[in-house]
Amino acid sequence: MTVNDKVAEGKGQQLEVNKSASGYTDKPDLRHRQLRGGEFWKKIPAYANIPEELFNDHSWQLKHSITSVDKLLDTLRDIVSREFYDDAKAGFAKAPMAVRVSPYALALMNWDDPCNDPIRRQFIPLASHSTPDHPELHLDTLNEQNDSPVFGLTHRYPDKALFLALDICPVYCRYCTRSYAVGFDTEEVAKVKLAQDEKRYQRIFEYIRSQPQLEDIVISGGDAYMLRPSRIRLIGDTLLDIPHVQRLRFATKGPAIMPMKLLSDHEWYDALRAVVDRGRKLHKEVVVHTHFSHPDEITEISKRAMDRLMEDGITVRNQAVLQRGVNDDPATMILLTRRLSYINVHPYYIYMHDLVKGVEDLRTSVQVGVDIEKAVRGATAGFNTPNIVVDAPGGGGKRVVHSYEHYDRETGISVYTAPSVKAGRFFLYFDPFDQLAPDIQAAWRDEKKRNDMKQAALAAAKKENAHRVM
Numbered sequence: 001m002t003v004n005d006k007v008a009e010g011k012g013q014q015l016e017v018n019k020s021a022s023g024y025t026d027k028p029d030l031r032h033r034q035l036r037g038g039e040f041w042k043k044i045p046a047y048a049n050i051p052e053e054l055f056n057d058h059s060w061q062l063k064h065s066i067t068s069v070d071k072l073l074d075t076l077r078d079i080v081s082r083e084f085y086d087d088a089k090a091g092f093a094k095a096p097m098a099v100r101v102s103p104y105a106l107a108l109m110n111w112d113d114p115c116n117d118p119i120r121r122q123f124i125p126l127a128s129h130s131t132p133d134h135p136e137l138h139l140d141t142l143n144e145q146n147d148s149p150v151f152g153l154t155h156r157y158p159d160k161a162l163f164l165a166l167d168i169c170p171v172y173c174r175y176c177t178r179s180y181a182v183g184f185d186t187e188e189v190a191k192v193k194l195a196q197d198e199k200r201y202q203r204i205f206e207y208i209r210s211q212p213q214l215e216d217i218v219i220s221g222g223d224a225y226m227l228r229p230s231r232i233r234l235i236g237d238t239l240l241d242i243p244h245v246q247r248l249r250f251a252t253k254g255p256a257i258m259p260m261k262l263l264s265d266h267e268w269y270d271a272l273r274a275v276v277d278r279g280r281k282l283h284k285e286v287v288v289h290t291h292f293s294h295p296d297e298i299t300e301i302s303k304r305a306m307d308r309l310m311e312d313g314i315t316v317r318n319q320a321v322l323q324r325g326v327n328d329d330p331a332t333m334i335l336l337t338r339r340l341s342y343i344n345v346h347p348y349y350i351y352m353h354d355l356v357k358g359v360e361d362l363r364t365s366v367q368v369g370v371d372i373e374k375a376v377r378g379a380t381a382g383f384n385t386p387n388i389v390v391d392a393p394g395g396g397g398k399r400v401v402h403s404y405e406h407y408d409r410e411t412g413i414s415v416y417t418a419p420s421v422k423a424g425r426f427f428l429y430f431d432p433f434d435q436l437a438p439d440i441q442a443a444w445r446d447e448k449k450r451n452d453m454k455q456a457a458l459a460a461a462k463k464e465n466a467h468r469v470m
């Protein structure tokens with residue numbers, strides 16, 4: 001036993017420490033290791049008698065997902081008020097996304113204060129929180145359909161592409177950036193259809209084969225959790241067989257809203273593991289990308305699920321979205337970052353919120369993104385520190401939030417360039433409409449003034465840009 005071991009066991013001589021060292025503290029903050037456990041779902045009236053084995057069964061979770069306000073009422077009964085139901089009902093009627101919430105996610109919401117709950121905000125819209133959309137908002141704001149050489153494949157960057165394998169998810173996030181395609185048609189939006197159709201897949205594979213520069217394929221949708229195991233293998237094996245394809249990522253919100261599937265859906269898990277293992281033998285990387293947004297979404301069940309992936313050597317990375325009232329403060333983001341690291345999920349990105357119909361209340365300004373970045377960097381290992389990015393509207397791709405050419409906090413316009421994606425072009429992102437001063441909001445509603453503001457921001461960006469080395 002070495003001296004260090006003795007100190008660690010607390011048996012050795014008193015450790016001399018320099019208490020003024022800046023990392024030293026008598027009361028370390030270890031909240032990220034305190035995960036919610038126990039039978040927390042039993043507080044929900046409809047789940048009061050659901051035993052652990054049943055709650056942790058993915059098919060039970062899927063079958064009991066909340067898909068309507070009536071079902072919500074049936075499940076929560078008298079733990080929330082009539083006003084809340086009416087508010088949610090009116091919220092859903094206006095929403096561009098269909099409703100689907102897993103019992104697990106529902107049980108993690110704080111029903112003593114549902115209006116302010118960060119998980120509720122992501123899945124259950126309240127009409128009373130709704131604010132007008134930004135006048136610059138368009139349905140496919142990222143221009144994914146225009147960057148698609150074949151239907152269902154977005155090829156925007158030189159060496160990587162996004163394969164939309166299906167259009168269904170285990171839950172529907174109300175802020176879905178792909179609300180032009182994902183989920184059922186709603187009163188607000190008729191959707192593009194992305195079926196799990198082999199003929200459609202074959203055209204996509206053909207295109208990828210024809211593009212030798214493509215090394216990296218994101219398999220998304222929709223959500224890879226809902227891909228049939230045979231489809232996971234078909235897509236995984238076909239892509240791994242293409243010599244120039246080097247990296248695959250299966251994208252799924254699943255671990256955040258239904259982690260038990262990774263422990264109970266053996267067929268699906270085995271399909272994923274088989275593709276990962278086969279990739280490893282071919283010296284190709286196959287990983288999972290997921291989407292936790294709040295530390296409350298990480299429980300003991302998530303830890304067990306992530307432990308299993310860790311044991312099987314499956315890398316998981318996280319892509320969160322920065323959302324007002326959900327995670328737009330440094331303490332929450334630091335806790336999320338540390339908690340993800342604790343369960344071996346790499347915090348990869350935090351997205352600035354896309355401009356999506358009906359969710360202006362969730363967006364934050366670019367300034368908030370810049371401030372959060374400053375606070376999070378240094379709180380943990382650099383390789384576990386996420387990049388905060390704006391996916392530039394119009395197809396500029398992801399840009400680090402503070403790399404803007406110009407940012408006018410008054411009009412809320414930030415301007416980005418993307419030399420390796422669309423050289424010579426300028427991309428505009430817009431701060432949330434409801435947070436602008438009343439006279440600026442009025443200017444946005446006026447066609448001519450709106451154009452003047454955009455032209456002024458572009459001119460300022462071009463002037464700045466002229467001084468750049470590159």
Ligand SMILES: *Cc1c(COP(=O)(O)O)cnc(C)c1O
Nearest residue numbers: 154155156157160161162218398
């Ligand atoms: C996000 C995205 C990718 C992957 O980008 P990374 O920055 O490597 O994660 C690829 N294609 C499209 C269209 C995307 O939106």
